[in-house]
Amino acid sequence: MTPIIPLITPADRIFVAGHRGMAGSAICRALQRAGYNQILTASRQELDLLDAQAVQRWFAEHEPTVVVLAAAKVGGIQANSSYPADFLLDNLKIQTHVIETAWRSGVRRLLFLGSSCIYPKFAEQPIREEALLTGALEPTNEWYAIAKITGIKLCEALRRQHGFDAISLMPTNLYGPGDNYHPTNSHVLPALIGRFHEAAEAHADSVTCWGTGTPLREFLHVDDLGEACVFALEHWQPGPDELQFLNVGTGVDLTIRELAEQVAAATGFKGQISWDMTKPDGTPKKQLDVGRMANLGWRARISLAEGLVDTVAAFRELLSENLVRL
Template identity: 85%
Template sequence: MTALISSADRIFVAGHRGMAGSAICRALQRAGYGQVLTASRTELDLLDGAAVQRWFAAQRPTVVVLAAAKVGGIHANSTYPADFLLENLKIQTHVIETAWRQGVKRLLFLGSSCIYPKFAEQPIREEALLCGALEPTNEWYAIAKITGIKLCAALRLQHGFDAISLMPTNLYGPGDNYHPTNSHVLPALIRRFHEAAERGDASVICWGSGSPFREFLHADDLGEACVFALERWRPQPNDLQHLNVGTGVDLTIKQLAEAVADATGFQGDILWDTTQPDGTPKKQLDVSRMAALGWRARIPLSEGLRSTVQLFREQLDQQLVRL
């Protein structure tokens, strides 16, 4: 099969400093794509539509990967709902519309598994989108992401713009955010258990009951999935389908906490603050469509977790961790 992108393409990765964007850059470089374009926030403010248009006109990307987003966990989503909705809508609209208007040949938009209904049938198939109510603790981010998916689908349907969307499950790995309140569950647990192990604490308190199930995908697996989709997946013009990207395997938050404790060397007790929200009870993606195309995740959680903890500690010593 002839690849849908080539080494001659100028590939713009928006959000290249984030966990997903940096992993996509690494995957593109491993695959031999030498013209990967990036721009820091000081070089290009994606919230400024006119600036985005000028940058595209000057740099002339032929392929775009939109991995930029305002992200955060339950606390951040609950505290800044307007910011999550407004900023993500602006970023998506500016980049996707400009890419279409300026003749970009292929665009990949990264969504999130939080787009699916809170009580979707498990594992979650792509058809579950908009079939039920969202999880309230991250609905603002989810609504923005759904809008991005639908914008890509609408441009494909009305104008034939080759825009595709991938829905990754929860990510972890190099470049993650370890902020104590604004990070996602896995990096928050890594930081909490690392610090507890360093202090010799007798116990660690985790939020919720520990009973919800979650699925985790290493960022480098996502990077490989994005390159795979860019090269090989082209839906038909009237096919509004997006594709899930995950491992197809989940575990409880309690099991995750125990795995993080083991990886960080914490030997105390794990306590659960059940006054805090659990979020969606289960969120496992059906990844059969990506598997049918020939792609599967390669990095098991046990291996990825240990390498992530090791990298976290190395970068912490060098003051390179995003705290």
């Protein structure tokens, strides 16, 4: 049953690690909309999360009471394949430094943001939380996934051994304001938006996409994720024998081919779409079972059709102001 009294209050000093990223900025917006005004943030120049001593000094100085860990080294298939050590080492350091320091500093509640890539490549669909560690990972992002699994388990271990109130959410593929549109290091949806926008502007005859177009993916608007994080912080308190992490998504997926067609329409591209089948597809299907979050009282509200139109418009506005993260 959802508690009547929220588990966090406006008096809490809430540190959002990674506040400039797509997820972190959305979480900050959601917290502000919900009336939380004591939000602590730190840029990379102000706080290097890879430096354990710097993290400890920052916590001692600012004394957060609640922490949201949304900081991570992220990227698409090519980035994960090219820099496996970076993805594993950097994410392990960020997570260990922030989570351990939060526990040792007396932070009373922490939310760790994971990823749906933690699940086995051939997990039964839709993927339930119990699928974790039941099979082999997708090789194209296993380094990032292993780091995220470690973060989940660290939160779980600290709760079990020391009673630290740490919870985790596993979002599906995200899109929306603040995304990374780098042509090789971005995720599938922003990469498609950038590619089809350029093709539409150039009146190109065709656009080539990676793979076969058959894999199925689920997409969650980042503002829905922000609302889910605030909801979980306020209302979700798992018992000692319950799962310590929950899926967050829409529960609806579509093929990459269908996604490309929707992006082409949203950007005004009129040419042909071809597929380079020599490139990897990644996981064949990845749809989350979001029943547990729904049972708690939270569901995503922004449809892909609505969110895609707004995202393309926002991308073009930022592009005109030279503010797109490329």
